[in-house]
Amino acid sequence: DAKTTQPPSMDCAEGRAANLPCNHSTISGNEYVYWYRQIHSQGPQYIIHGLKNNETNEMASLIITEDRKSSTLILPHATLRDTAVYYCIVSFYSGGGADGLTFGKGTHLIIQP
């Protein structure tokens, strides 16, 4: 079973920031938080990951609370192409072994024009 809880759906206006929450209250000290998204009928796309510190890349920002029990993915200027299902996943990283992912149902983000 997935170890995260996400709202099933969210709306956001085009051009505004989309803030997607995720609860992972049972996360262990060395588990990472990963975010992926899946546009309809395509394979998932990796977005970002983090352990303790906030992270930013060209796609998004990841804010992790100090107790690490929740996080927020921020898409700073949402576009219609950001409409997708967003998955929050917690997982160990071994660096060379089998780091298979457990996907839940995610959040269906709909960007409104």
Place this chain on the structure above:
Amino acid sequence: SQTIHQWPATLVQPVGSPLSLECTVEGTSNPNLYWYRQAAGRGLQLLFYSVGIGQISSEVPQNLSASRPQDRQFILSSKKLLLSDSGFYLCAWIEPGRHHGQYFGPGTRLTVT
């Protein structure tokens, strides 16, 4: 640059028929490889992973099997398909030792009739 291929893109097979799905990765060596399945309305489920040629680990016991005959080739097979095998099959890879998200292929949509 690295790319991942899956074929066929779509497949319709009768119950009881065999199955062979292929995944190949280009531009990297000794990747960790993964097979996932996404049933209708459900999240992705990890089926198999491989950390090297001939090394296969199964996450979910079922009538499917996987093989890795070459470093960058991963095959998903079945001797007799069931209706419940219908779904979207995704192959993914990651470079061992490089901490990044998994790269997913375009997927194969299988319908068992």
